Amino acid sequence: MDDARAIEHLLYRYAEHMDDGDFAAIGALFARGRIVAPALGLAYEGAEAVRALYEASARRYADGTPRTQHLVSNVRIEIDAGAAGARAWSRYTVFQAVERLPLQAIIAGRYEDRFARDAAGWHFVERVLRTDLLGELGHHLLYELPR
Numbered sequence: 001m002d003d004a005r006a007i008e009h010l011l012y013r014y015a016e017h018m019d020d021g022d023f024a025a026i027g028a029l030f031a032r033g034r035i036v037a038p039a040l041g042l043a044y045e046g047a048e049a050v051r052a053l054y055e056a057s058a059r060r061y062a063d064g065t066p067r068t069q070h071l072v073s074n075v076r077i078e079i080d081a082g083a084a085g086a087r088a089w090s091r092y093t094v095f096q097a098v099e100r101l102p103l104q105a106i107i108a109g110r111y112e113d114r115f116a117r118d119a120a121g122w123h124f125v126e127r128v129l130r131t132d133l134l135g136e137l138g139h140h141l142l143y144e145l146p147r
Contacts, residue, residue, distance in 0.1 A: 015070035027051030
């Protein structure tokens with residue numbers, strides 16, 4: 001698999017783990033990285049901190065999932081092969097449907113990611129979460145995002 005495709009797989013794996021409600025797996029993706037939310041002034045580094053972030057913030061339903069579908073699109077990847085690093089920019093749209101909420105987009109924004117490659121392959125170094133559009137998040141988050 002080429003480098004760009006391997007990085008795409010990391011982007012999509014994050015969305016898959018989120019929709020599965022597998023917050024430990026999301027944490028593992030950031031074992032050597034961090035997630036930053038500049039609008040909230042927050043940063044979470046390492047597997048345990050990232051797992052705890054999602055455990056404390058995302059509502060899960062009886063099936064163990066948040067009943068969401070995270071779509072990642074408009075992926076742009078730049079690889080610096082000499083430095084074994086890469087950057088990626090992408091858009092996300094999250095859909096949700098629960099008993100009291102018909103299927104709808106609940107949030108949309110951008111991911112700005114940095115990656116590094118070592119003998120084990122590519123891994124996240126940093127994900128900056130930017131929110132552009134907010135919808136009905138009350139069935140997804142366990143706290144209220146500032147608007």
